[in-house]
Amino acid sequence: MTEAQKELIKGTVPVLKEHGVALTSYFYKRMFAHNPELKHIFNMGNQQNARQQTALATAVLAYAEHIENPAVLLSAVKHIGQKHSSLNIRPEHYQIVGKHLLASIQEVLGDAATEELIEAWKVAYFQLADLMIGIEKDMYDQMIQNDGGWTGWKPFTIVKVVSETAEIQSIYLKPTDQGKLPKHEAGQYVSVRVFLPELHLYQPRQYSLSDASNGEYFRISVKRVATEGKPEGMVSNYIHQYFEVGKQLELTAPTGSFQLIESEKPDVFISGGVGQPPLIAMLEHLADKKEDKPITWIHGCRNPDLHAFKERVKTLENQHQNITSFSFYDEAQDADADVLVGWVDLAKIDASHLPQEANYYLCGPSGFIKKHFQYLTNQGINAENIHFEEFGPASLQLN
Template identity: 55%
Template sequence: MTADQKNIIKSTVPVLKENGVLLTDHFYKRMFVHNPELKNIFNMSNQQNSRQQTALAMAILAYAENIENPAVLMPAVNGIGQKHVSLDIRPEHYIIVGKHLIVSIGEVLGEAATPEILDAWEVAYNQLAQIMSGHEHKLYSEKVNTKGGWIGWKPFVVKEKIVESSEITSFHLYPADQGPLADFIPGQYLSVRLFIPELNLLQPRQYSISNAPNGSYYRISVKKETAANLNPDGLISNRLHDFVHVGDILEVTAPAGSFMLANNNDHPVVFISGGVGQTPLISMLEELIKSGSKKPVTWIHGCRDKNVHAFKETIEYWSGQKQAVKKHIFYDQVDQESAGETLYQGWVDLNVLGDELLKLDTEYYICGPGPFITKHYKELVAKGIRAEAIHFEEFGPQTLHLN
C-alpha cells in the first residue's frame, strides 16, 4: 500500500466506528443474495443475532486502526484463522467476500465513497486476505502433517451417547475409517456439520472437546436448548440430542482453536466456568490429572441446580484424589437434597472465596457466556492479576476484546 492509501484507510476510522455494523449487515445480506451457497458455511444464527456482523465490523475497524502495522493483530488473526480452518474456508472464499465488501462500501457510503477510498480499501482488503489466507495455509499444513490429521470434513461414528445432566449429553466420536486420531491441545474445539431441514441448509457448529487426548475418540458435550422459539443454534444442538444416535455418522473437521492449556510450568491454575462453558476446562483438568501435573488446581463452576450440573461426580472424584483439586460450586437454586453439600447459592462470586486464589503466578481460564467472562476478567484485573495470566474462550464470533 502507498502512504496515501494508508492515510485514506485511517481517515475512514470514524465512519467505521459510527456505521461499521450497518456496513457489515449490508455486506452479508448482499453476499447471501448473490452467493447463497455460502449460507452452508456461515452460522446463520449469528446472522440473526447480529454477532457475526458485529465481529466483522470490529475486525475491520481494528485493521483500519492498525493499517501501519498489521502485525500487532496476529493474535486476533490466529483466532479467526483457527475458526476459518475449522469451517474449511479456502482462498476462493476471500475473493467472493472481497468483491461484495468493496461494493457494499460504495453502496452504503454513496457519494462519500470516492474512487480513491474504494481503491484504497480494495488494496487494503487484498493485503488482509493475503495475511489471513497465508496464516491459514500454515494451519492447514500443520493438520495434514500431523499423524491422523486431515483437512475438510471427515466422517466420524457416534459410538457412545451419554446423558451427563438434564441438559447436557456427550457424544463419543470415532474415525469412521478406523485410522489414527489426530491429537489436540486441551481447550480446542471441533466443527460438526448437520443438514437442517427447517433451514434447508448444511450448518456447522463448534463444540469444545470435553475430554483429554486419548488416541481413540473425541468427546463433545452438547447442551439442549429448551426455549419455545429456537434460534438455529438450538436447532442444531437439539438435533444432536433428538435425532443423532449411536452408530450414526457425523461430519467433523480437525481440532482447532487458540484457547489452549499451557502445561509447561508449575504455576497454580484456576478454572472458572458457567454452565456448558465447563466443557473445554474439563478437557484441561483431565489432562493435568492424567499427566501427573503438580500444579495446584482450583475448580470454580456455576449452574442453575444439581439437575443441570454435568460432570458433578467426575469433579467430586478428582477433588478427592491425591491431586487435591479444590472445588467451589455455585447453584442458583439449592434444594434440601443438596443442602448438605459444600455449595454456594447464587451466581459465581470470586469475592466469597478469599484472596488465596490471587497469587501472582496463577493462570486463570474462564469460559461461559460473554457477560460471565467480562465480569470475572474485570474483577481479576481490578484485584491486580495480570491480563496476560487470564485466558478466556467466547463461544461464537469474537466480540470480546478484554486484553
C-alpha cells in the same frame, strides 16, 4: 499501499464506528443473495442475532484503525484463522467476500465512495486476505502433518451418548474410516456439520473437545439450546433429538489457541453454564499426568440437577489431594459446606485458592468473562495469566 491510501482508510474510521454494523449487515445480505452456497459455511444463528455482523464490524474497524501497523493485530488474525480453518475456508472464498465487501462499501456510502477510496479499500482488503490465506495454509499444513490429521470435513461415527444432565449430552466419536485420531491439545475445539431439513442447509458449529487426548475417541458435550423456529440453537437441538449411536457427524480437525499452558504454576478453572467442556479436558489432562501443583475448580449453574461433570470432578478431587472444587448454584436452597448460593462470586473463595502467580482459565458468556477478568485484575492478577474462551464470535477486547 501508499500513504495516501492509508489516509483514506483512516478517514473512514468515524463512519465505521457509527455505521459499521449497518455496513456489515448490508454486506452479508448482499453476499448471501448472490452466493447462497455460502450459507452452508456461515452460522445462520449468529446472522440472525447479529453477532456475526458485529464481530465483522469490530474487525474491520480495528483493521482501519491500525492500517499503519497491522502487525499489532496478528494475535486476533491468528484467532480468526483458526476459526476459518475449522470451517474449511479456502482462498477462493476471499475473492467472493472481497467482491461483495467492496460493492457494499460503494453502495452504502454512495457519493462518498470515491474511486480513490474504493481502490484504497481494495488494496487494504486483499493485503489482509493474502495474510489470512498464508496463515490458514500453515494451519492446514500442520493439520496434515499431525499423525492421523486431515483437512476439510471427515465423517465420524457416534459410538456412545451419555446424558450428563437434562440439557447436556456427551457424544463420543470415532473416525468412520477407522483411521488414527490426531493428538489434540486440552482446550481445543472441532467444528461439527449437520444438515438441517428446516433450513435446507448444512450448518457448522464449534464444540470444545471435553476430554483429554487419548487416541481412542473424541468427545464433545452439547447443550440443547432449543430456540423454536430460529437457526440459533437448531443444531444443538437437532443433535439431541436425532443423533444416536451408529449415526454419523462430519468433523474438521481440532484447532484453537485456548489451550492448557504446561507450567509449574497453579491452575484455576472458572466456568459458567456450559463453559466446562474445554476446562474438563484440561483437568483430565492434568489428572492423567498426576500433577501435584494446586488446582482450583470453580463452576456455576442454575441448580445441582443441571451441573454436568459434577460426579467426575468430585471423583478427581477425592483421588488427587491437590484439586479443590467449588460449586455455585443460582437456585440452591439448603446449601451445604460444598455449595455456594447465587452466581459465581470469586470474593466468596478464600484467597489461598486464587493465588497471584497462577494460570487462570475462564469459559462462559461474554458477561461472565468480563466480570471475572475484571475481578482478577483488580486483585493484582497479571492479565497475561488470564486466558479465556468466549461463546460464539469473539467480541471481547480485554487487556
